[in-house]
Amino acid sequence: MRRIVLPGDLLSTNPKLAGHGTYVEGEKVYSRIIGLFEQTDNSIRVIPLKGKYNPSVGDTIIGIVREVTSNGWNVDINSPYQAFLPVSENPECKPGKKLNEILDIGDAIIAKVMSIDPRMRVTITMKDKVCRAIRFGRIVAINPARVPRVIGKKGSMIKLIKSELDVQIVVGQNGLIWLNGDRRKVAIAEEVVYLIEEEAHTEGLTDRVGEFIRRRKNVQTG
Amino acid sequence: MSRPDKFIINGKRLDGRLPDQLRPIKIEVGVLRRADGSCYIEMGKNKVVAAVYGPREAFPRHIQDPSKVVVRYRYNMAPFSVEERKRPGPDRRSIEISKVSKEAFEAIIMKELFPRSVVDIFVEVLQADAGSRTACINAASVALVDAGIPMKGMLTSVAVAKVDGVLVLDPMKEEDNFGEADMPFAFLIRGGKIESIALLQMDGRMTRAEIKVALNLAKKGAMEIYNLQREAIMKQFVEEGEENA
Numbered sequence: 001m002r003r004i005v006l007p008g009d010l011l012s013t014n015p016k017l018a019g020h021g022t023y024v025e026g027e028k029v030y031s032r033i034i035g036l037f038e039q040t041d042n043s044i045r046v047i048p049l050k051g052k053y054n055p056s057v058g059d060t061i062i063g064i065v066r067e068v069t070s071n072g073w074n075v076d077i078n079s080p081y082q083a084f085l086p087v088s089e090n091p092e093c094k095p096g097k098k099l100n101e102i103l104d105i106g107d108a109i110i111a112k113v114m115s116i117d118p119r120m121r122v123t124i125t126m127k128d129k130v131c132r133a134i135r136f137g138r139i140v141a142i143n144p145a146r147v148p149r150v151i152g153k154k155g156s157m158i159k160l161i162k163s164e165l166d167v168q169i170v171v172g173q174n175g176l177i178w179l180n181g182d183r184r185k186v187a188i189a190e191e192v193v194y195l196i197e198e199e200a201h202t203e204g205l206t207d208r209v210g211e212f213i214r215r216r217k218n219v220q221t222g
Numbered sequence: 223m224s225r226p227d228k229f230i231i232n233g234k235r236l237d238g239r240l241p242d243q244l245r246p247i248k249i250e251v252g253v254l255r256r257a258d259g260s261c262y263i264e265m266g267k268n269k270v271v272a273a274v275y276g277p278r279e280a281f282p283r284h285i286q287d288p289s290k291v292v293v294r295y296r297y298n299m300a301p302f303s304v305e306e307r308k309r310p311g312p313d314r315r316s317i318e319i320s321k322v323s324k325e326a327f328e329a330i331i332m333k334e335l336f337p338r339s340v341v342d343i344f345v346e347v348l349q350a351d352a353g354s355r356t357a358c359i360n361a362a363s364v365a366l367v368d369a370g371i372p373m374k375g376m377l378t379s380v381a382v383a384k385v386d387g388v389l390v391l392d393p394m395k396e397e398d399n400f401g402e403a404d405m406p407f408a409f410l411i412r413g414g415k416i417e418s419i420a421l422l423q424m425d426g427r428m429t430r431a432e433i434k435v436a437l438n439l440a441k442k443g444a445m446e447i448y449n450l451q452r453e454a455i456m457k458q459f460v461e462e463g464e465e466n467a
Contacts, residue, residue: 004459006367006452008375010413023332023374030412032332032372034455049459050259051370052277054336080277080339119288120337145370201459 002038004049004201005031011044021046035145036201049201053079053144053174055122059113060130062139062172068100075109078144078174081120085111089125092133108134110170110178130170137168137180140193144175146200150193157196157206164213165189188216223305225400229385235397241390244380244443249360249454251368259369261454263361266394267351272361273344274369280340290333292340295324297358299347319355326359326408326420332372341371352398353381359408359421364451375412377420378451380443381405382436384428389436391443403428407440411448416441 035046063075167181245266254260259274345358359379383393403426
């Protein structure tokens, strides 16, 4: 079992190893967040257990349009910062079409983080094949720190959910997850997502999730 | 409440504690669903709830700082928290406590990681019994960890008072009201050791030698509280783990 560490816990005396979730002061490496301590041969890092989403370039995210401006949209991405989607980054934009007819306040979108400036102004883009406006399905919100577990090692957890339940699923790095497909199966998938969130810090999660899905499916059919 | 004749009888204090003994402490983490981090603490008869929100977008806009996060700390006493009803709302005392506590936390939060945003810390005193600011800092510190906010370490706070010429740890109401001096400390604890003093106040009189003794007394008490804070945070994860087994 990986050890849970708190801010200020001494992790190492070799500052060269310091990775994510750590900081160095006086040749010593300390944890700066609550998380799971992970050590490999050439790095130590702390995997966060709590905390807000902090955008980074290239992330796939799910956002909700909060404001329509003359040259784009302000999008809530479930982080301390609002993101901006410029008109030029939305392929649905065609001359003669009004902006609020393409995306209006309250619409959900799948987008990618394009750039972040030093003042944390986030620009997002929809020029990617996973990106689109969400008009159907269900969005589930979880703690962003637990997203890596929902994805699993190299996407193993998502693959499991997709193959067992035959639902469409897009996981935003910001903790919003889009589910689409048969209503009853989506309902199970939603429960599964919450289960993973709840037990993100435990081991052998994939097996337990597989068993859980099979049990739930039997209840519905039987 | 009237002044007791003697504070220390046969080496024991009015509530039966030894001079270097803390009051019983109970800490619960994650008590508020809608807050990003929260904590409920009982230190003796003090009952305090702390809630942390953020980092989140700073409003009004003019308080934003383009280079670092803004920390807001609100210490508030409920009208029913003291014997005589307290008029609700901020007063001179609570504004001062909010300010000094905020400055203590500003020193340990890694502010440069979240420019233009704000971290809100709210602490509500539900029942006060001397040393409520120390209880508030202890609760806020746990709530900040619970919210996943990056920090250099944790803050742990405890007070030392002087009654009948004797230094006592973690004073209760009588000792605070009628004692000769009162000195709240907050320490930054890192790597399991006390690194520095983040907050220090005093009223009354103490000699230089007494302050040294008081500091050591407070350090000892703070380490005990720190272990309880840790235990409370860890407990959430252990319990969940056991359910699965």
